[in-house]
Amino acid sequence: MSDIYDILTPEILDQAVFHKSRRSDNSGSCVEVAENLAATHGVVLVKDTKQPSRPPFAFTVAEWEAFIGGVRDGEFDL
Template sequence: MPDETGAVWRKSSRSGNGNNCVQVATNLLGREGAVLVRDSKAPQDGFFAVNPDVWTAFVGGVRDGAFHR
């Protein structure tokens, strides 16, 4: 499991001021080799790590409209 020490968590600017968001930390890629992801409503519950290529594909899919509500 990657070490989240020093993680800088951020969320989408489209999330507004709400807390129903996914937060990501990409600043540890060099050290941990993963993008860290957690639920902003429950950061104490931990995080999961995603391979950077998988994260890039996911973000690309979001941008291309592959996921709909």
């Protein structure tokens, strides 16, 4: 099984369309998500807006869906 990061060529990263989380505020502490590559490349990208020079984190669609399901179920509530 190949590493998900192996497919993240500059050409694919250029196709990513990031949007801010609806829960983000104006403090600059937010994340941006690119889900548009899920259907074509099987990957969801997440980046930290405070560190724009860092590459995005990459998740498989299954990993992303599990994370979102956990958020909705309150698994990460403090």
